[in-house]
Amino acid sequence: MxxxxxxxxxxxxxxxxxxxxxxxxxxxxxxxxxxxxxxxxxxxxxxxxxxxxxxxxxxxxxxxxxxxxxxxxxxxxxxxxxxxxxxxxxxxxxxxxxxxxxxxxxxxxxxxxxxxxxxxxxxxxxxxxxxxxxxxxxxxxxxxxxxxxxxxxxxxxxxxxxxxxxxxxxxxxxxxxxETRASQILSEVSARVKPYLTHKSGAAGIPRRLLMSLGGHQGPVNTVKWCTVPHLSHLLLSASMDKTFKVWDGAESGRCLRVYTCHSGAVRDACWTPCGRHLLTGSFDNMSVITDVETGQQVVKLDNQFKVMCVVPHPSNPEVFLCGGYSSVVKAWDSRSSKVVKVYKAGIQQTLDILFLRGGVDFIASSDCVSRDSADRTLIAWDYQSTAKVSNQIYHERYTCPSLALHPLEESFVAQTNGNYMAVFSSQQPYRMNKRRQYEGHKVEGYAVQCEFSLDGTILASGSSTGSAHFYDYHSTRTLHTLHAHSQPCLCVSQHPVLPATAATCDWAGEIKVWH
Known part of the structure; x- marks a missing residue:
């Protein structure tokens, strides 16, 4: 051989x-x-x-x-x-x-x-x-x-x-x-939410008892938000500093339905798109991403060239969204063309939050620009179409405003301040501040503590650096209830858009809780 x-x-x-x-x-x-x-x-x-x-x-x-x-x-x-x-x-x-x-x-x-x-x-x-x-x-x-x-x-x-x-x-x-298993995320309707879809919701209530505790994030949870689409309102979105954002069943089982890991940096902000099928996120990796809820695929990924602190979709044109962060500019992106369509320049170092006013004609941007005696340019009103400043003399006190919230019915908005109170402003020019109405009792102390209105606008909720969740009567400014929710700073309180007396909270330790 x-x-x-x-x-x-x-x-x-x-x-x-x-x-x-x-x-x-x-x-x-x-x-x-x-x-x-x-x-x-x-x-x-x-x-x-x-x-x-x-x-x-x-x-x-x-x-x-x-x-x-x-x-x-x-x-x-x-x-x-x-x-x-x-x-x-x-x-x-x-x-x-x-x-x-x-x-x-x-x-x-x-x-x-x-x-x-x-x-x-x-x-x-x-x-x-x-x-x-x-x-x-x-x-x-x-x-x-x-x-x-x-x-x-x-x-x-x-x-x-x-x-x-x-x-x-x-x-x-x-x-x-x-994808086949995840396709059930948007096809199922929660049995707990279903009875409330047929009739008009009543007055918002105050949550007092713990319904469930959701663990799984390995870093601080910056925000939690319920899906605003009524039949999908059992879905709860959370964004964390551990570079992930998740979707939970926050109404019944408390299961984590999906984990999204498309960012290489801390996820600073996240929100639902109006259709409820996509998620808009901003991260410290300079990226803004639109992700499909069912498949987890990235629909759009855009490089802002600065660390993103806040992302906000346009109320009447959901294909356009604004991004602000560690930069002197705010960028408006068109997700269809993946291009910057507008740039808003200001003499600031970073943008903390962005709030569209009713109709999307104007928006308010909160910055960290504070002078010795006043917070000049802390709140800046912009004209969306012309990119011109409408006003930068809205708030005159020496505190930055880490969070903004628009009243769902009245022509007003609220700014969370580092002075440990929330201030009320008119949402129409010249955006005057109501000095007789302030909501006090919680602590901010440098944390990005968020505030939010209930769906009927009667209750204003806020987190606190002490770990508590505070609920205020919007018209009388008195404290309705204080919920001792967490041992670490409570960064966000999100009230459910359909279920009465239901809210979700998150804290600096990565814990999420649902109350009712």
Whole structure:
């Protein structure tokens, strides 16, 4: 016989090279005696004891793949590579998977076959030469035996291996399975919300008891917002400094329905679009992103070239939204063309919040510009179309305003101030401040504490740096109830648009609570 049977050795090749050559010569002699018998030569230390056994990682971890469900089970966790199960299951990309192939020599080269298991040794024997060399680049120098006859591999195994290899190279196909499950997010109506959809809602109430506590964020939760579409109002959106934003079932089960990880920086602000099918977020990674709620895919991703503090959609043109942050300008983006359509320039360092007034003709921008004796340019009124300043002499006290809220019925808006009170302003020119009406009792102390009106405008809610949630009567400014919600600063209180006496709160420790 003119050719030899040769295989690439496993990681123990350096110690058993001589034994491999002796085994190869013995196999040639055996083939000459038994020509109808299939020949397979390898070192006894290389033969796996079971279809699932292969050389583990140096840290003792083992990764198994079954079918199209990309899940990893680790025997022991390496301290420098913690498991990211949610990220790998939903948002793993091609680059992450390819890097794992070349970095981990023990990573299986093909997934387990659905009809028959293929050992890693058999899979390696018919892999492309360049890919096999990339796994162990030093082996080519040791094995100088010329390539010979390859063992016969059944057609069923060859076809199965090729199919599984395609699934490994294109993990995005597995995302479609998640889309099927996630499509129920917008198709289901909560049984708790459904009775309130047929009749007109009454007066807003005060939540007093804890309904559920939602945990899962690993950093401060900056905001929580209910979906404003009535039949989807059981969905609760949260944005956190842990670079994620989530959608929860805040009415019944309290489950986290979806995790979105499209930002590489802290998510500072997030809101629902008017249709309820998309989420608008702004992050410290300079990006503003519109994300599809069902599929988790990014519809639009825009680079603002500054850290985003606030994002607000236009009330009458939802395809246009404003972005403000660590910059002296506010940008208006058109999501259809992905271009900046308007720029509003002011002599400030950063924008804290943006509030569109009724109709979207004007908007108010809150900045950090404070002089020695007054807060000149703290609140600036802009004309949306002409980008001209309407007024910058609205608020004259030495406090910044981290949050703004528009009254749903009357021509007024409220500004949360670092003076530990909320001030009321007229939403029509010249935007005068009502000095006789202030809402006091909570603390701000430098935190981005938000305020919000109830749907009927009778109750004004605010968080507090003390961890409490405060509810005020809008007309009399008296305190209706103080809810001792959290032990850390309470940053946001969001009142439910349909369910009476229901609100969600979030705090600096990453906890979310629903009250009723």
């Amino acid at each position: 003119s050719s030899l049977v040769a295989y690439e050795d496993s990681d123990s090749e350096d110690e058993s090279l001589d034994q491999t050559e002796e085994g190869a010569s013995a196999a040639v002699q055996s083939r000459s005696c038994k020509q109808n018998q299939e020949v397979s030569v390898c070192d006894s230390s290389e033969v796996p004891q079971s279809p699932h056994s292969f050389t583990p990682d140096p840290d003792g971890s083992v990764v198994e793949y079954h079918g199209n469900d990309t899940k990893s089970r680790r025997a022991s966790q390496h301290p420098h590579s913690p498991p990211q199960r949610d990220f790998e299951r939903k948002y793993c990309n091609d680059e992450t998977t390819k890097e794992k192939h070349f970095r981990d020599p023990a990573f299986p080269l093909s997934l387990c076959a659905t009809q028959g298991k293929i050992s890693p040794l058999q899979t390696r024997s018919h892999m492309p030469q360049s890919f096999s060399d990339g796994l162990n680049p030093m082996k080519r120098h040791h094995t100088a035996v010329p390539s010979g006859v390859r063992p016969y591999i059944p057609k069923r195994q060859r076809l199965t291996t090729s199919v599984e290899t395609v699934d490994l190279k294109y993990p995005a196909e597995q995302f479609s399975g998640n």
